[in-house]
Ligand SMILES: Nc1ncnc2c1ncn2[C@@H]1O[C@H](COP(=O)(O)O)[C@@H](OP(=O)(O)O)[C@H]1O
Ligand SMILES: [Mg+2]
Ligand SMILES: [Mg+2]
């Protein structure tokens with residue numbers, strides 16, 4: 396008998412791998428087609444195209460499942476040139492392996508169907524049933540500057556994350572490679588591109604990202620912390636996404652002297668899960684911002700399955716069961732299980748929560 400969620404894992408990995416072909420094409424071949432969303436954050440033709448391809452694969456394989464995805468098609472409905480550019484990409488992006496491509500259920504028919512697919516991601520989320528969370532490009536700002544970004548997909552069942560997949564085209568294949576925040580644009584893709592997965596109770600893995608069938612996988616595990624002062628911690632590049640000042644103070648109180656590694660996207664979760672870094676801190680900058688479930692679902696599971704603990708600043712597990720946002724949580728503190736209590740204590744001391 397196959398393990399629980401074997402099919403979901405297989406389809407999710409292939410869908411992320413196919414979407415990453417599209418995002419890499421956008422990066423290398425095209426003007427990125429950046430447009431501004433209502434909240435002034437950037438979105439590119441890559442975000443829309445990747446979301447359409449992932450949702451098409453999910454709809455073909457799991458038609459009854461709900462989907463929470465970051466982007467919506469409204470802007471494309473009244474912008475024919477933008478829509479056409481995305482369609483050109485979506486209609487010509489395939490896995491190079493015919494069996495893998497056919498497992499994803501075949502091509503999207505036309506532009507209209509592409510818009511419909513994108514809008515299938517409008518579920519409100521919640522605590523009941525099977526719901527996928529998609530971030531087609533997480534770290535859009537990193538993507539645009541040639542830094543880290545991630546194609547993110549997770550399956551929640553009754554509010555609990557069961558399967559998580561992160562495609563990180565710009566992370567080194569080598570799990571042991573030293574952690575650096577940015578990859579200069581213009582560098583080659585050689586040695587880069589990693590697909591991370593986790594299934595609840597089954598551990599976490601990494602494998603090279605390919606353009607066809609899945610490459611062989613390796614188990615990954617966080618580094619056990621023996622001396623927290625020797626830890627490496629990761630944080631967002633964007634100062635508007637987490638509180639760099641508080642994070643620096645926490646690191647200092649923990650005796651950490653290594654400079655923080657700043658990288659965009661859930662590549663931070665993947666990097667600590669594979670033991671390339673140790674701690675990920677995302678302390679709130681604003682009292683009102685609610686973290687989005689698609690920015691955390693896959694990374695949360697992969698880190699926990701690799702031997703980590705992930706909580707908010709109050710020490711609560713991230714709660715994916717209340718809708719499209721983590722409305723019951725504030726910030727993120729991720730560290731190896733053994734070191735997490737010590738890190739959390741200092742987080743709370745610095746934020747005056749105790
Ligand atoms: N004020 C804020 N606080 C925290 N996260 C924010 C934020 N504004 C936007 N974000 C989220 O930060 C994500 C990127 O995280 P990071 O800084 O770790 O790369 C963005 O994802 P997208 O790039 O998918 O839009 C966006 O959802
Ligand atoms: Mg965005
Ligand atoms: Mg995101």
Ligand SMILES: [Mg+2]
Pocket residue numbers: 442465530531532533534535
């Ligand atoms: Mg995004």
